Amino acid sequence: MDLPDTSVITCKSCGSTFRGNYCNQCGEKVIKASERSFKTFLNNVLISITFADSKMIKTLWLVLKKPGFISKEFAEGRRVNYLNPTSLFFVLNLIYFFFPLIQLFNASLNTQLLSPFRSFYQPIIAHKIVNLGMELSSFSLVYNLKTTGFAKLMVMIFVFIGSLPLNFLYRKRNRFFTDHIGYLVELACFNLFVNAIVLSILAAFGLGRFLNEEILTTVFISTNLYFLLRSGRVFYGERGWRLFLKAGLMILFLKVALEVYRAILFFVTIWSL
Numbered sequence: 001m002d003l004p005d006t007s008v009i010t011c012k013s014c015g016s017t018f019r020g021n022y023c024n025q026c027g028e029k030v031i032k033a034s035e036r037s038f039k040t041f042l043n044n045v046l047i048s049i050t051f052a053d054s055k056m057i058k059t060l061w062l063v064l065k066k067p068g069f070i071s072k073e074f075a076e077g078r079r080v081n082y083l084n085p086t087s088l089f090f091v092l093n094l095i096y097f098f099f100p101l102i103q104l105f106n107a108s109l110n111t112q113l114l115s116p117f118r119s120f121y122q123p124i125i126a127h128k129i130v131n132l133g134m135e136l137s138s139f140s141l142v143y144n145l146k147t148t149g150f151a152k153l154m155v156m157i158f159v160f161i162g163s164l165p166l167n168f169l170y171r172k173r174n175r176f177f178t179d180h181i182g183y184l185v186e187l188a189c190f191n192l193f194v195n196a197i198v199l200s201i202l203a204a205f206g207l208g209r210f211l212n213e214e215i216l217t218t219v220f221i222s223t224n225l226y227f228l229l230r231s232g233r234v235f236y237g238e239r240g241w242r243l244f245l246k247a248g249l250m251i252l253f254l255k256v257a258l259e260v261y262r263a264i265l266f267f268v269t270i271w272s273l
């Protein structure tokens with residue numbers, strides 16, 4: 001282990017002087033000779049290829065095992081030991097959109113035609129198909145390609161809408177507006193991993209035929225209840241029947257947030273074609 005050097009160092013990025021391993025003005029790290037070795041270089045390449053940084057694994061594991069804990073750590077200023085949940089969210093988002101087999105934050109034309117607003121969508125789609133002079137099958141192909149691209153960028157809209165009810169459900173809990181958004185980012189990470197990536201992998205390995213609409217709904221509701229009950233206690237300090245009531249309400253709000261997000265996604269996609 002390297003002991004911190006007590007000599008005064010001039011920062012290579014901002015020019016200020018300091019003692020120790022990091023610049024206290026801009027945060028630049030002092031690079032030692034050992035860190036420029038080939039072994040360290042290979043290690044860094046491995047981390048950037050696999051995203052499997054130890055902080056990321058640890059953070060993801062805590063999101064699964066102890067929901068709400070990471071949000072609490074971040075809200076209360078203990079951050080250096082974890083990957084920022086927003087970064088985790090973007091990494092998981094990237095992985096999910098390589099193979100978005102499970103329709104969660106992605107919504108194909110078929111999925112949109114099952115939405116509660118479908119009777120409203122049908123004439124819009126019919127009109128668009130006539131305008132473009134396309135067959136339904138080729139239109140569907142173009143639509144799905146476009147909408148996947150938009151979904152990847154727009155999924156933050158779901159996070160924002162989903163966090164709004166928390167402002168009145170937990171308004172007395174000494175949490176700020178941005179804390180609620182941070183908490184929803186953690187919930188989105190949980191869902192991206194459990195209900196999008198893991199389920200997509202299972203579907204890819206031939207379990208798709210078991211994953212019908214009823215099973216998926218049951219999985220979504222039970223995993224989110226697990227998250228909301230545990231995190232409601234850890235992050236908001238809620239207990240007893242109020243915890244159950246608020247978790248139940250949040251399930252409904254999340255469903256609404258998902259449908260509103262998908263509706264926005266539909267109109268943006270249609271408008272772009």
Ligand SMILES: [Zn+2]
Nearest residue numbers: 011014023026
């Ligand atoms: Zn500096």
